[in-house]
Amino acid sequence: MNVSKLVDEDEPLFTALVNDLFPGSKIKGSSEKEVQHAVAQACKEMYLVNHPPWNLKIIQLYETSLVRHGLMLMGPTGTGKTTASRVLMKALSINGTPHSELRMNPKVGM
Secondary structure: OOHHHOOHHHHHHHHHHHHHHOOOOOOOOOOOHHHHHHHHHHHHHOOOOOOHHHHHHHHHHHHHHHHOOOOOOOOOOOOOHHHHHHHHHHHHHHOOOOOOOOOOOOOOOO
């Protein structure tokens, strides 16, 4: 869960720290084959390129959603945050778990 929060330069350091703390352990990659297949299908239906690094971020978003109640996607404009979340929702719906999105503006006063 922590690897998806790190910048690329910090991943080798994190891996080295885990190996020092837990000798013989391996940080395994994602094995969400059903979700990856559904993401590929969703990309095809949405006329998007299923680029491997972007696909990895979608899978990391999925894995984060399994252990968190709420999510916030942050990053520069135009990096695919909204599209990634929409592809994930479509992929999960393809797998038989319908998802929808409800956006709220916390700045709106009542």
